[in-house]
Amino acid sequence: MTTLNVRVAAVEQVTELVKHFTLVQQNGQPLPRFSGGSHVVVSMNINGRNHRNPYSLMGSPDNTESYHISVRRQEQSRGGSVYMHDQVTVGSELQITYPVNLFAISKLAHKHILVAGGIGITPFMSQIADLNRLGQHYELHYAYRSPEHGAFVEQLREMCGDRLHCYVESEGQRMSFQQLLSQQPLGTHVYTCGPDAMVKTLLLTARDMGWPESHLHSEQFSAPPIGDAFVISLAQSGIDLEVPGDMSMLEAMEEAGLEPPFLCRGGACGRCELEVLACDGALMHNDHYLSDAEKTAGNKIMPCVSRASCQKLVLNI
Amino acid sequence: MQRGYWIRSKPIYGSLVWQSPAAAHLVIAAGEGGIAVLKLFQQMYPREPIQVLYAGQPKTGRDYAEILGSTVPEGLQICNSEAELLETLKTQLGNYHMGTQFYVAGPEAFLWQVMKSLGQVGVQDADVHKELAGTLARPVYCVHCKTITEAVHHNIFSCSHCGRKLFVRDHFSRRLGAYMGLMVDAEQPGNIPKIEEVYP
Numbered sequence: 001m002t003t004l005n006v007r008v009a010a011v012e013q014v015t016e017l018v019k020h021f022t023l024v025q026q027n028g029q030p031l032p033r034f035s036g037g038s039h040v041v042v043s044m045n046i047n048g049r050n051h052r053n054p055y056s057l058m059g060s061p062d063n064t065e066s067y068h069i070s071v072r073r074q075e076q077s078r079g080g081s082v083y084m085h086d087q088v089t090v091g092s093e094l095q096i097t098y099p100v101n102l103f104a105i106s107k108l109a110h111k112h113i114l115v116a117g118g119i120g121i122t123p124f125m126s127q128i129a130d131l132n133r134l135g136q137h138y139e140l141h142y143a144y145r146s147p148e149h150g151a152f153v154e155q156l157r158e159m160c161g162d163r164l165h166c167y168v169e170s171e172g173q174r175m176s177f178q179q180l181l182s183q184q185p186l187g188t189h190v191y192t193c194g195p196d197a198m199v200k201t202l203l204l205t206a207r208d209m210g211w212p213e214s215h216l217h218s219e220q221f222s223a224p225p226i227g228d229a230f231v232i233s234l235a236q237s238g239i240d241l242e243v244p245g246d247m248s249m250l251e252a253m254e255e256a257g258l259e260p261p262f263l264c265r266g267g268a269c270g271r272c273e274l275e276v277l278a279c280d281g282a283l284m285h286n287d288h289y290l291s292d293a294e295k296t297a298g299n300k301i302m303p304c305v306s307r308a309s310c311q312k313l314v315l316n317i
Numbered sequence: 318m319q320r321g322y323w324i325r326s327k328p329i330y331g332s333l334v335w336q337s338p339a340a341a342h343l344v345i346a347a348g349e350g351g352i353a354v355l356k357l358f359q360q361m362y363p364r365e366p367i368q369v370l371y372a373g374q375p376k377t378g379r380d381y382a383e384i385l386g387s388t389v390p391e392g393l394q395i396c397n398s399e400a401e402l403l404e405t406l407k408t409q410l411g412n413y414h415m416g417t418q419f420y421v422a423g424p425e426a427f428l429w430q431v432m433k434s435l436g437q438v439g440v441q442d443a444d445v446h447k448e449l450a451g452t453l454a455r456p457v458y459c460v461h462c463k464t465i466t467e468a469v470h471h472n473i474f475s476c477s478h479c480g481r482k483l484f485v486r487d488h489f490s491r492r493l494g495a496y497m498g499l500m501v502d503a504e505q506p507g508n509i510p511k512i513e514e515v516y517p
Contacts, residue, residue: 110439182340184415187439210339210416212444 003043004031008092009066014151018119019085020058023067026093030064036130037103037123037219040067040096041265044083049247050254053080054221054266056193057099058125058152062133067096070151072119077223078246102269103193103219105130110187112138113180115202117194118145121152123219124193128159139163141180143198146170177205191217220288221266224248227284227307233314234258235277240312249303249315260303260317267305274315276301281310324487330428330449332356333420335363340416342367345406345431347399348374349451350422351381357420358388368392368409372402399427403434410438422448426456426467429494442491453516457485458495465495473501473512482509485516 010022025031034057044051059068071084088094103123105112112131114124121142131138140160144150147168156164167173181190190211192202199218206216226246233240234253243252250272253260263271267287276283276299285295287302294300301308301315333353335342342363346354351371369389373380382395396402419440421431428447435445454468464478469485476483476498483498490497502508 108439108441181415185438186410186413186415186417186435188415208338210336210418212441214441214443215415 003095003097004040006031006067006094006096008088008090008094011088011090014070015149017073017149018070018151019073020068020070021084021088023069023094023096024065031067032098033064034061034099034126035101035104036061036127037105038099038101038126039103039123039221039264040069040099041263042069042084043095044080046079046083050251051078051080051083052262052265053084053223054264054268056103056123056126056219058122060129061126062129067099068125070119070122074223078226080223097263100263100269102264103127103191103217105136105191106189106215106217108187109189109215110137111185111189112136113184113188113190114138114140115175115177115180115190115192115194115198116140116142117192117198118143118149119151120192120194120198121156122193124191125152125156125159127191128156132159139165141165141167141175143167143169143173143175143194177202178209181206181209181211189215189217193219196220218288219268221264221268222286222288222305223266224251224305225286225307228309230281230308230310231312233312234317235314236317243307248305249301249307249313253303253317258317262304265304267302270302272302272304273300274303274317275299276313277316278312278314279308279310280312281308283308283313324489326489326491327487328425328447328489328491330447333422333446333448335360336418336420336446337363338416339363339365339418340414341365342418342420343413344369344420344422345402346370346421346450347372347402347423347427349379349424350427350448351379351385351450353422353448353450354385355381355388358390362390366392368394370394370396370402370406370409372396372399374399399430403430406431406434407437410434419445420448421445422450424452424454424468425449426454426494429456429491432491433494455485455516456495457483457498458490458493459483460497460499465493466498469496469498470514470516471512472515473509474498484510 005026006023009024012020014020039054039056041052041054055069073085074081167175229245263269270289284307286305373382457469458465459476462479466477481500484501486497488497
C-alpha cells in the first residue's frame with residue numbers, strides 16, 4: 001500500500017485528553033488533496049509491533065501544505081492513542097496512508113444536519129470547510145462532557161457562526177434527537193460521528209421516524225478489542241497463525257509477513273472482508289460494515305476489528 | 318434480453334405496499350396507476366396522514382377517479398391531467414417533511430416525471446416506491462437528435478423529430494426518464510430488422 005512519509009510540524013494540547021497534530025511531508029512537497037470527511041491511517045511502531053490507527057483529517061481540504069489530525073487519549077486501549085500522546089512530538093516522523101473518504105457529504109442533499117459527540121467532531125471540521133465553500137445549508141450539533149472537554153469550540157464558532165449548537169452534558173444540556181429530526185424539510189441528510197450509543201440511538205430514531213437509509217450517514221472507527229487468543233488457518237496460503245489476545249487477525253497476518261487487503265482498519269469500510277470457511281466456536285463481530293443478517297449468517301468477517309471465541313477459525317485467504 | 322444478462326440501468330418496479338414507519342404518506346398516480354392505489358386501500362391503512370393525487374387518462378386508459386372517490390377515506394385530490402397533477406405536486410411538496418413515504422404509480426414516463434419533481438426537492442430515487450401500471454410503452458431518447466418520443470410500443474420506430482429508424486435499448490436514463498434509442502440502419506441504410514410490438 002502506498003504511504004506518505006510525514007513529519008510532525010506542531011502539537012497542540014487542545015483539551016486534557018485531546019492533542020492536535022499538524023503533519024507535513026518530509027520531502028517538503030504539498031500533500032494530496034482530499035474531500036471533507038476523509039481519514040488517513042497512521043502507522044506506529046510500538047515495542048516492535050506495528051499499530052495502525054485511522055484518524056479523520058480535520059483541516060480544510062483547500063490546505064495541501066499540512067494535514068491535521070486529533071487524537072483522544074484512550075487509556076483502556078491497545079496503546080495507539082497513548083503512543084501518539086506520549087511519544088510523538090514535534091519533529092517525529094510518521095507514515096500515513098493516502099486519504100480515503102468513507103464519510104463524504106451528499107451532493108444530492110438540500111440541507112445537512114451534522115451531529116457530533118466528543119472527539120467525533122473531527123471529520124465534521126473538514127466537511128464544514130467543504131459545506132462553507134459550496135454555500136450549503138447546514139447545522140452542526142455538538143455534544144461534549146463539560147466546558148473544558150469542548151475541543152475546537154471557538155474555531156467552530158468562527159467557521160459556523162450561529163449554525164453551531166453546543167450541548168454541554170455537565171450543564172444538563174441534552175440533545176433531543178426526536179426534536180432535531182422532526183419537521184425537517186425534504187432533502188435533509190443527517191451525519192453522525194461519536195460514541196457508539198449516540199450514533200446507534202440517532203440512527204434508530206431517524207429510522208423510526210421514517211427517514212430513508214440513503215439520507216443517513218455515520219462513521220465510527222472501532223479499535224480492535226482485546227480478547228482471547230485463537231488460531232486462524234489460512235486455507236489458500238496453507239498456514240496456521242496464532243492470534244494473541246491483544247492483536248487483531250489483520251495484525252497477526254501482517255506480523256507473519258502477509259499483505260492482506262485493508263483500508264480503514266476500523267471496521268467501517270469493508271475492504272478487508274474475508275470468507276469464513278469453518279469455525280469451531282463463535283464469531284465476535286465488532287465492525288460497522290456487515291449487516292445484522294450477514295453477521296448472523298457467519299460466513300464473512302472483518303479481520304481488522306473482529307475476533308472469534310474458538311480454537312480454530314478457517315479463512316479463505 | 319438474454320438469460321443471465323441484463324442492463325443495470327433498466328429500472329425494476331414493485332407493487333405498492335404501505336411503508337412503516339412514516340410521518341405521512343403521499344400517493345401520486347395517473348391513469349391505470351389508479352388500480353395500484355385501489356390495491357393500496359385494500360391493505361390496512363396506516364395511522365399517519367394520507368394524501369392521494371390522481372390524474373385520470375380518459376383517452377388512453379380507464380379513469381378511476383370515481384371509484385377512488387368512494388374508496389379513499391381522506392386527502393384525495395383529482396386532477397384533470399398529468400400536467401395539472403405535476404403543477405399541484407410542486408406547490409404542495411413544501412408541506413412535506415423528512416419521514417414522508419412516497420408512492421408513485423402509472424405509465425413509465427409519468428413515474429419519471431414525478432421523480433423529476435421530487436428530485437428537485439432532494440427526494441432520491443431509492444426513497445420512492447414505484448409501480449408501473451397499464452402499459453409497457455417506453456419514452457425513448459434519440460441519441461442522434463436528442464428528442465424524446467413518448468409512448469413507443471415497438472422494438473424499432475421512427476424518431477418523432479429526425480425520422481431515423483431507432484432501435485429501443487434497455488439502457489435507461491433516470492435524469493431524462495427515457496430509454497436509449499439509436500439508429501438501427503446506420504451501417505447498412507435501409508436494412509431494417511423485423512419490426513414488432515414488444516411494449517404493449
